[in-house]
Amino acid sequence: MSIDTPVRTPGAASSADAETTVMPPAPRRLPSAIRPGDFSSTDVALLAFSALSSFFLVWVAFYQITSLSGVLGFLVSWFVLFIAMTWISTAQVIERQVATDRVVATLVVSAAVLVVGLVLFIVLWVAYKAVPSIHWTSLFTKDQKNFQPASPNALSTVGISEAIVGTMEQVAVAALIGVPIAITTAVFLNEVKGRGVKLVRTVVTAMSGTPSVVAGVFIYSIFIIDHIMNYSGFAASLALVVILLPSVTRVVEEVLRVVPSGLREASLALGAPEWRTTWSVVLPTARSGVVTAVLLGVARIVGETAPLIFTAFGSQVMNWNVFHGAQGALPIVIYSDVRQANQSFLDLAFQAGFVLMSLVLVLFVLARLFSRVRDKDAKKRGDLPIEDDALARMFLPVPMEKSENLS
């Protein structure tokens, strides 16, 4: 908008008292070929008729001409044809550039909608399957010891408290072991910068590609087969550490990398030893980013199933001792119960899935809150030394930004 031709809304202050009441002009509407909010009726009509005609064309092709069937195939064909028709009709009515632009925009928006839709669908589906049959008190207080799946009200006497306790303990122990090692390794990679950094980084990256079932078999073969220890929650924790280590290490390393090097120099120039610089300057500066990395890493291992099968083994009775004896875990409940040909087992499996998802959700919200707290700090002190929030955004759902100022 040009400055010397201000657009005044009707009824705005006259030039005489302009100095006392200067009204900002009403924002101009700028044309946009992409945002649906700015679509003219022609645009809407083009899209609607493309959708309709492609639908009927696919319907005719599927059910009248050939004898194809299948909802998925129908939807995919419809979508492809819809894109093609949108392009052709827009190119005819408006022009080819606009048509291409609109088709690309439609594809991008469709991908986003698909992903969000999938996640919502999974969450809602599990909730839909789980919630109606939940007996809230027994679910969290009882174990599966006296499960009589044939009885009509079987779920009122059993719960998955043994699995909730097991998962919490195993994950907590894994975090207690893994997080200090991961942070120390990240410090080695980014602060010490000694020999072998490249080698260690390569190994850590390769380690993050370890299939989780292999991590389980690894612990199983070196500890349990040789009777060094029996099935226990602790063995499961060790397997989970193998999964946790590389992911937390790499993310913490990234967080440390964005700590401005000027802070390290300032600390060294005050006569601080290197360890002091890391401990008192670098890590506190990166604190919330590190916390976010840890929470996301923990959220990642909460739902791991394969490493638990050979290690915690699963148990239907409560076992508080993480160091001794087979222990239940939420993923194992899902894995074993969902394959039973009995409605009570199925319901319980979905309930375990529901509880597990809620746990992950809580962790994600916590991670989000931590990056928020830091944002507020940054706002208060007027600068943002570290963009570790960008990192959290990679993993976390971000509320839709207000994009009015873009137009």
Add this chain to the structure above:
Amino acid sequence: MTTTPLRTDDMAPAPAPARDPKGDHLRLAGSAAGEIEAEGVYAWFGSRLVLENVTLTMERSKVTALIGPSGCGKSTFLRILNRMHEVVPGAQLAGTVGLNGVDIYGSGQRAMDTRRHIGMVFQKPNPFPAMTIQENVLAGLKFSRSQAKHRDDLVEEMLTKAGLWNEVKDRLGSLGGALSGGQQQRLCIARSLAVRPSVLLMDEPCSALDPTSTLRIEKTIQDIAGEVTVVIVTHNMQQAQRVSDFCAFFLAEENKPGRVVEAGPTELMFGNPADPRTADYVNGQFG
């Protein structure tokens, strides 16, 4: 040059040792201003020679300005004076740097000790963002694990010296990053002074600041100059004239390492320079 460890009681007698009225935190570093003598200093980054045969004395309790066009090795030389040069990977040097007659690169000298005696203020203000204003001032003491009994007094004294006390006395508990750029730089000066260095190195301390803050910091430099020796790198000729007692003009001719072209009292360097290149530079003919 001897290579005995730096200790305050080994140092040559100083004109006016700055004594704290309560006398509690003087053990950490030499409370007296120190004299730095650099002799035959060469510096390399990798295999590239960037500084050649620099011999320069920075006199006790005076302000020495290092001037010269960009890339002439002033900052490298400054960082050599408190062993920050070796922090850069691949950096090497030759020659000796003496603080009150003790070679800071002598065997058995630890970089940490040197840096406690020779503080540094950087181009970009860099208060520790996770620390409050008070914690920032005391950071150096915390790092060297020395106990100051009268911490509040020390904080007030240092912030007063840096000319920041009146602006922040009511919010010592807020984070250091909440200050403006000029205030942050003065906080960094207070932080460096709190460990009672003998020398304070300043690497273009005002280049990221507005004129008002620049003047404020120049005043601070003049205030502290009696107690510590100040070495300042600056691109601003007026600033060099305003704050410094001595000047050294660095120049790197094309594809050659930087050298000191001329050094001497500031009035002479600006009023009647011996070398025509110095005259050209201080009069704004190039650089």
